Amino acid sequence: MNAPLPWFIAGPLIGLIVPALLILREKQFGISSSYRFIGAVLLPKIPYFSYQKDGDRWQIQFALGLILSGFAAYQVFGAFDAVVIQPIRDYEKLAVNIYDVKNGLQFFVGGILVGFGARYANGCTAGHCIMGVSQFATSSILATVSFFIGGLIGSFFVNPFIF
Amino acid sequence: MLKFIITLALGFFFGSILLASQAFSWYRIQEMFHFQSFHMFGLLFSAIATSAVFLYILKRNKQKSIYGNEIEVKPKKLEWKANIFGGLIFGLGWSISGACSAPVYILVGLHWKIGIILLAGAFVGTVLFALVERKLPKA
Numbered sequence: 001m002n003a004p005l006p007w008f009i010a011g012p013l014i015g016l017i018v019p020a021l022l023i024l025r026e027k028q029f030g031i032s033s034s035y036r037f038i039g040a041v042l043l044p045k046i047p048y049f050s051y052q053k054d055g056d057r058w059q060i061q062f063a064l065g066l067i068l069s070g071f072a073a074y075q076v077f078g079a080f081d082a083v084v085i086q087p088i089r090d091y092e093k094l095a096v097n098i099y100d101v102k103n104g105l106q107f108f109v110g111g112i113l114v115g116f117g118a119r120y121a122n123g124c125t126a127g128h129c130i131m132g133v134s135q136f137a138t139s140s141i142l143a144t145v146s147f148f149i150g151g152l153i154g155s156f157f158v159n160p161f162i163f
Numbered sequence: 164m165l166k167f168i169i170t171l172a173l174g175f176f177f178g179s180i181l182l183a184s185q186a187f188s189w190y191r192i193q194e195m196f197h198f199q200s201f202h203m204f205g206l207l208f209s210a211i212a213t214s215a216v217f218l219y220i221l222k223r224n225k226q227k228s229i230y231g232n233e234i235e236v237k238p239k240k241l242e243w244k245a246n247i248f249g250g251l252i253f254g255l256g257w258s259i260s261g262a263c264s265a266p267v268y269i270l271v272g273l274h275w276k277i278g279i280i281l282l283a284g285a286f287v288g289t290v291l292f293a294l295v296e297r298k299l300p301k302a
Contacts, residue, residue, distance in 0.1 A: 008209055018213075021173060022221060038289075047297075048294075101276050109259065116291055118253050119292040125265070128239065137241075150255040151254040
């Protein structure tokens with residue numbers, strides 16, 4: 001598990017999910033609406049969550065598949081991720097295990113920003129970067145550029161101080 | 164039931180690719196933002212290119228779904244302030260947590276402690292948005 005699956009194999013396989021979802025489920029690729037669906041189930045009184053949620057139900061099933069893939073990987077390979085990926089120059093001291101619970105607060109805050117930002121931007125890496133940009137949608141190109149600018153700021157100017 | 168199994172299988176497939184290519188990993192995300200490897204860029208660009216080619220073919224062939232319906236592909240509505248401000252916030256969270264929406268779920272299975280923390284965070288963020296969304300600039 002040292003070398004990653006090359007990008008020129010992994011990328012096209014990810015791209016294939018878009019037509020597969022359209023043909024097999026009549027759905028446009030996206031993940032982050034699953035969070036809104038959970039909100040609709042748990043907190044239906046909030047106006048934003050009282051919507052036609054049935055159209056997003058499939059995302060929960062998709063998310064379940066994602067969780068299972070992580071679980072299966074753990075069963076087969078153990079906690080293979082952090083230690084085997086070549087340490088990135090600026091983060092060598094974190095090479096042992098970034099996913100330690102001692103970093104829980106940083107991950108929690110990161111998660112809040114991901115959840116808030118995805119809903120505000122109306123999509124995430126799946127819905128905007130892949131599904132939207134491949135349609136050449138202005139909204140998605142704008143969002144994708146913004147994702148990267150936000151990411152550059154976080155990775156260069158926030159992470160060195162919080163990890 | 165068939166729909167459920169199809170969707171579950173596609174999710175499992177997507178997760179497996181993100182795991183095998185290490186794209187789910189915090190380290191790969193930092194590496195990308197520091198331009199230290201082409202891996203993530205190649206992965207994203209080739210995913211987008213593949214998707215674009217297939218969307219073109221589906222449209223040209225007027226491909227129907229397995230349920231016999233026309234396939235409709237709609238671009239997301241342009242709300243430039245929401246796309247930019249939301250995008251910046253999302254990007255910030257993406258770089259801190261090293262995970263976007265799909266890897267959050269993968270991590271629930273892989274490292275359940277940090278995964279649950281991340282998922283809880285993403286849900287709290289969604290609820291916060293739901294509470295303030297009417298006051299936010301969008302278009």
